[in-house]
Amino acid sequence: MLQLISGITLAISVLMPEPQLWSVFASIVLYVGSLGLVFGNGTATILNHNPEVAGSANATIGIARFAISALIGSIMALFHTGDLIPFGLVLFFCTLSGNILYNWALRIKS
Numbered sequence: 001m002l003q004l005i006s007g008i009t010l011a012i013s014v015l016m017p018e019p020q021l022w023s024v025f026a027s028i029v030l031y032v033g034s035l036g037l038v039f040g041n042g043t044a045t046i047l048n049h050n051p052e053v054a055g056s057a058n059a060t061i062g063i064a065r066f067a068i069s070a071l072i073g074s075i076m077a078l079f080h081t082g083d084l085i086p087f088g089l090v091l092f093f094c095t096l097s098g099n100i101l102y103n104w105a106l107r108i109k110s
Contacts, residue, residue, distance in 0.1 A: 003034040004095050006027045007031060007091050007092040010028065010031060010088045011089055013027055014088030015085065024084065031091060038098075043058065072090060075090070
């Protein structure tokens, strides 16, 4: 939720006519700071479901992170406008899709 809230505030901040440094900076700090919580807990959850192939699962997680990051970074570069709008919207949509997929996975599990 912290990452989603910071993604929303970042998207709102960059869409303003003149984004304020403090709001953009605070949103990015909270967003990046929450990645430590998401990455560690996400990896532990995945490895907990597949303990017999933990090494292969961990390697797959690492490759997937880098591949998805490269893809999203390349897509963001296509929409380069010289301002922060593509950056803010990509971070917002990444965290929004992550939250949607997480809630979808919880529904399937139960």
